[in-house]
Amino acid sequence: MFSPPPINNGIEVSGEYSLPIVILSIIIASLASFTAISMNERIQKNSFFHRNFWLVLASLAMGFGIWSMHFVGMSALSLPFMMHYDSLLTCLSIIPSVIASFLAFYIVNQKKRSITTYLLSGIFMGIGISTMHYTGMASMVMDAYYVYNPWIFITSIITAILVSFVALYIFSRQQRYAKNNYIKALTSAIMGLAVPSMHYIGMAGTSFYLPKQQVMTAGHHMNITLLITGVTIGITLLLGLLQLSSLVDRYVDFRVSHIDILTKLPNRRSFEKALNDEDVYRSIAVWNLHNLEKVNNDHGYHFGDEVIQYAANALHQLNIPLSELYRIDGNRLALLLQGKDRLNELQHAMKNISAKWNHPVIIQEKKILLQGVCAISTINDQQSQKRLFSDILAVLSSPGIQYKNEVIRFDPLIHTYSFEQEILNTIDQAMKNDDLFLVYQPKVNAGTHKIVGLEALIRWNHTEHGFLSPGVFIPILEQSHRISDVTNWVINKVCNQIKVWEEQNLPTYRIAINIPGEYVTSPRLLRTLKKALNRYSVNPSLVELEITETTVMESAESSMRAINTFREAGFSVALDDFGTGISSLSNLRQMPISTLKIDKSFVDEVPQSEKDSSILEAIIALGHSLNLNIVIEGVETKNQVDFLTSTSSLLSLQGYYFAKPMEPDEVMEWIKARNNE
Numbered sequence: 001m002f003s004p005p006p007i008n009n010g011i012e013v014s015g016e017y018s019l020p021i022v023i024l025s026i027i028i029a030s031l032a033s034f035t036a037i038s039m040n041e042r043i044q045k046n047s048f049f050h051r052n053f054w055l056v057l058a059s060l061a062m063g064f065g066i067w068s069m070h071f072v073g074m075s076a077l078s079l080p081f082m083m084h085y086d087s088l089l090t091c092l093s094i095i096p097s098v099i100a101s102f103l104a105f106y107i108v109n110q111k112k113r114s115i116t117t118y119l120l121s122g123i124f125m126g127i128g129i130s131t132m133h134y135t136g137m138a139s140m141v142m143d144a145y146y147v148y149n150p151w152i153f154i155t156s157i158i159t160a161i162l163v164s165f166v167a168l169y170i171f172s173r174q175q176r177y178a179k180n181n182y183i184k185a186l187t188s189a190i191m192g193l194a195v196p197s198m199h200y201i202g203m204a205g206t207s208f209y210l211p212k213q214q215v216m217t218a219g220h221h222m223n224i225t226l227l228i229t230g231v232t233i234g235i236t237l238l239l240g241l242l243q244l245s246s247l248v249d250r251y252v253d254f255r256v257s258h259i260d261i262l263t264k265l266p267n268r269r270s271f272e273k274a275l276n277d278e279d280v281y282r283s284i285a286v287w288n289l290h291n292l293e294k295v296n297n298d299h300g301y302h303f304g305d306e307v308i309q310y311a312a313n314a315l316h317q318l319n320i321p322l323s324e325l326y327r328i329d330g331n332r333l334a335l336l337l338q339g340k341d342r343l344n345e346l347q348h349a350m351k352n353i354s355a356k357w358n359h360p361v362i363i364q365e366k367k368i369l370l371q372g373v374c375a376i377s378t379i380n381d382q383q384s385q386k387r388l389f390s391d392i393l394a395v396l397s398s399p400g401i402q403y404k405n406e407v408i409r410f411d412p413l414i415h416t417y418s419f420e421q422e423i424l425n426t427i428d429q430a431m432k433n434d435d436l437f438l439v440y441q442p443k444v445n446a447g448t449h450k451i452v453g454l455e456a457l458i459r460w461n462h463t464e465h466g467f468l469s470p471g472v473f474i475p476i477l478e479q480s481h482r483i484s485d486v487t488n489w490v491i492n493k494v495c496n497q498i499k500v501w502e503e504q505n506l507p508t509y510r511i512a513i514n515i516p517g518e519y520v521t522s523p524r525l526l527r528t529l530k531k532a533l534n535r536y537s538v539n540p541s542l543v544e545l546e547i548t549e550t551t552v553m554e555s556a557e558s559s560m561r562a563i564n565t566f567r568e569a570g571f572s573v574a575l576d577d578f579g580t581g582i583s584s585l586s587n588l589r590q591m592p593i594s595t596l597k598i599d600k601s602f603v604d605e606v607p608q609s610e611k612d613s614s615i616l617e618a619i620i621a622l623g624h625s626l627n628l629n630i631v632i633e634g635v636e637t638k639n640q641v642d643f644l645t646s647t648s649s650l651l652s653l654q655g656y657y658f659a660k661p662m663e664p665d666e667v668m669e670w671i672k673a674r675n676n677e
Ligand code: C2E
Pocket: 441, 456, 457, 458, 469, 470, 471, 474, 487, 490, 514, 515, 516, 546, 576, 577, 633, 634, 635, 636, 654, 655, 656, 657, 661
């Protein structure tokens, strides 16, 4: 293919390019890249579908794009002879481009990426594009003879590799800005250029020869049918894939956010939507299953799931007309009823369930006693539908519930609406409306006074009660097991904040997040953390988890195990409020923590109290000997700072002496001002 034709086999002929079709070919390649980039975003996110699903879609989009670009590019060239394509080779030529795209995207989506990663993926992609091109060329059937210039042949392949390398590098770097459509479009254009640049360089090195007599008679031919087929297939597939992915996305989004995966029932979000949007429901029943935790502990989570499904089925099979069943919490099922005056009917049905559950039921061949309580309530036409749920909460939080499957009807004289219930009723709204927000308190190094990190602390500007201190609402959320949702919210906010600061090219610091006791050992916590890191492209080393000493002491073994997994996942872990718990100092040795936060009460009387000063010095010495970072909380005076600095210049100090917790912009201003001092 590199040697010239036999002497009497013709004269070299040249073709003519149609500029609009050349541009069209570039647009096709860029469109394919855009589609592939969109699919790649899904690979990075923790999507409902396995990442390989998106990887395959991305490779198909890119592979088909490369392929259709080639054939449209070929159609842009009109040559003075007839030709057609061998269908088998034409079809086969798509394989290298799809496989190469798959390999390139697979490599570039690895967590750990280096320049070798990009080079390797560039090489795969470049070779894939070139193989596709030259296989496509080989599929041409014609009277003419063609020859490649070896240097241009090599240049075309090197170009494909180089431009692919640059494009994949930019593509991977821009992923954190993926929401920025301009950057995405620019990257697509660069990736889109990799394909045509190879193609047109390759074509520039291709010479066609025709027998003399044919040259005389030949006019220029352009294969329009082929062009139309190429474009149609390419565009249809690309748009089809785009459409499919967005449909899938919407479907998944809906499923995940509105349906409970286990019972397939609409979830709490749907429930709240129903209560807020439609004004048709007049009665409600909520079953609160009480002993699920014990069931989980005794028989495992899988069995716990079966129990919930059993309860959901039992309620479902009642087939109450004009009713809708929801799973509104891990252990709560709610039934909303339309129509007036149906409380007696509802009460009757619930009592039937109660009678059944008062005897052991058989689930998976095990006899088990369900322990729960059912709250029911109704409203008249003048009352707001939202009341239904607050009535239920009032019943469920009233004292004296025995969890013997009693059916309790809301009675305004008995079930008064308390502050606690209002907190619980408004917390979701507060998270959504940013009534709940985070402030950040800096920690500084005692020796250098440089900032070493921040702690995220929660605040609530309540619509009714004004500013509430976390000391007020956190215990309520903990008691009612709502604190994990709030912690998830905090985790996401913090990761988002880190990303925002990174994007503004502001310095990033490790941010500490307070993790409440009961949540520490839950597998949901690690899942949420990983998801949030992924979503905002944040490195785990920028997050510290603060766990109070009391928590760790309450369930030492499982907490230690949890802390170990956090450390393995790359997070720092701090033991908060150290000294307030009952742990013996020797316990510290076994704890896989990275940081010790000594409680404020140890510094309050320092340096005046000699006793307190010696205790503090002893704890600091112990912490150092265990190679732990030490943070002293609640530093308020210069005397304290001087004393602490003279004890150890390695300490980190946090307290009002340096700064109070501040809102994000304020913190950055504060840091800027300090750095300029
Ligand atoms: P903590 O984690 O020990 O946080 C330190 C508390 O000490 C913060 O109170 C902080 O504002 C306060 N503080 C810092 N420096 C000084 C000082 O020099 N003097 C005095 N008097 N206080 C100082 P805050 O923000 O009211 O938080 C209280 C507690 O509420 C926190 O104690 C933490 O246990 C909890 N909390 C705060 N935010 C969250 C959160 O997002 N999630 C969870 N689960 N708990 C949180």
